[in-house]
Amino acid sequence: MKRPTQVDVARLAGVSRATVSYVVNGLEENLVSEETREKVLKAVETLGYQPDAMAQSLRSGQTNTIGLLIPDMDNPHYWQIAKGVEEVAQQAGFDLLLISAALNVDRETHGVEVLSRRRVDGLILILTFGDKVTDEINKLVRQRKPVVFMSGPTVDVDYVFVHQGEGTRKVIEHLFSLGHHRIGFVYGVATPGLGQDRLAVFRAMTRQIGDDDAPVEHCGTTISDGYQAARKLLERQPHPTALLVINDLLAMGALRAAADLGLNVPGDVSIASFDDISLSVYTQPRLTTVGMDATHIGRTAAQMILNRLYNPRLPQQTAEILSHLFVRDSTGPAPHEE
Amino acid sequence: MKRPTQVDVARLAGVSRATVSYVVNGLEENLVSEETREKVLKAVETLGYQPDAMAQSLRSGQTNTIGLLIPDMDNPHYWQIAKGVEEVAQQAGFDLLLISAALNVDRETHGVEVLSRRRVDGLILILTFGDKVTDEINKLVRQRKPVVFMSGPTVDVDYVFVHQGEGTRKVIEHLFSLGHHRIGFVYGVATPGLGQDRLAVFRAMTRQIGDDDAPVEHCGTTISDGYQAARKLLERQPHPTALLVINDLLAMGALRAAADLGLNVPGDVSIASFDDISLSVYTQPRLTTVGMDATHIGRTAAQMILNRLYNPRLPQQTAEILSHLFVRDSTGPAPHEE
């Protein structure tokens, strides 16, 4: 059974297609007689007619869709962002087209392209390999498509920027103040350069206290990568007294690694990380982490899209999301050296 | 700057729109001369032309989109399913339209309606308030739209069914065998009836061992709800020696509640739950849980959609996902009564 179209409704109601359109869209400001309206509505009802969004989009040039590209579906941090986007979008009557880059350059490029071809009304891009897709982005910008970038402004679009350098400073200072002078960094990023800001601060600050060669363990982005990397760091002799982990997800792995090695957290080793995913309050021990409300990031980004949609001539919008240091139970005084 | 259309390309290349279409879609099986092809391709290049997916969809009746409705974006379990769906869909060239019902009847109904109006090629529905939307679903079915239901077959569609009763039996038996005779149930569901299968088994089995009034704490679906509920249960005198929790997410809260009350897990109280989200290996202690590979569920569902898309006359497809009991460290022998 094919789905009913406007024509079917018009025929059944004995009116023209235009009239159906008027009624369905509620533009009956004295345009359609009450009687006709009734007839049409009944026809709609009996046929179970629903306007075809595709056709509407083609006609109007609007898809009522916001495209969201995230790097990876395994990291709760991105879902939380997605959640924020979905919330705001849905409220405004937009749907969410979600694409995961699966931590892969080609998929990322392809994702942006797809979003563009599909004429989504706005794009929110969390790019991992940003530089590879600037061409595509520029095209979008030239078409005045609302785009929100979730990172530095390499190009002239709106963006939400999460200041990580500042947070890194705060958490490292926190560790210093607890007496930690041998800190290791679990640096699990999809692509080198992604966490550069944090790495740079880490390098600079550890060097400042005379630790010229603070160990940085590069690894992938899964929990298990975090586990492995932390384990490697903690098996050193002497092991670092504190671990800084690139994100909470990987910190879960690190926590596990410490436990498996018989190390007490924070007695033997302190662990701190980034993101403040909601779970971080529920780990054992609770994670000390530098984070921001990720859902809020998503909401902000979505709101920017909406703003620009409603008012295309808006000057560049930017938001800096502040991160806070949440001191919880996974960090404590450095153990005394024997 | 408006985006270029087929007409622009045709004009620039000095050919007709049809020819452009042929070239772009690679249907040049001796249809277009090499020379023309070159010209068109160059024009496409200089203009940065991309076919409009909307228009293509309208013409072809295919949107290359799979709609996924999940109950809630806060629960990792659904994300893992979404991940599986996205994987398979993307591989087959389909995109994912994601809608969250946000644990709300109206949003759920509205979600199904949206998916239908948008003419997604297939729908995967994880319904919480199933019965409210059967009308809409039936409409879809009559249009021969591939639909996969993630729960019982209330209606004649394909479905993936996760057998929870069996798993519940297994985990409770596991607890019995450890000597637990006072088990509490943290029953956090969005709508009563959702976890009925598990609850029924729980009731039946506890009754069988003479515990006619095993405590069931109803609560919401957030970690914090799990925390509260577990806490309530554990503050009873005497407290249950084991807690069964409706899912891993809430179990994180339960773990935390135990810790906050100074109860050792599994020394003082055992905790077991459902889902086996990937994090459950990284909690402290590791969670004993009854679960299935959630990503696999998603993949299965997506595959069903694809099957039916390729072969619409397929008989009803069903898959039963088996759940396994993963015995880890959060369950242990019941403490001796003093």
Place this chain on the structure above:
DNA sequence: TTGAAAGCGTTACCAG
């Protein structure tokens, strides 16, 4: 080998 034209389901303009 290429071009003209119909049609997908809407909406919106302009007559009637």
Place this chain on the structure above:
DNA sequence: CTGGTAACGCTTTCAA
């Protein structure tokens, strides 16, 4: 107040 009609951008037959 209502109905015809022209787009929207594309694919696909049918002719040339």
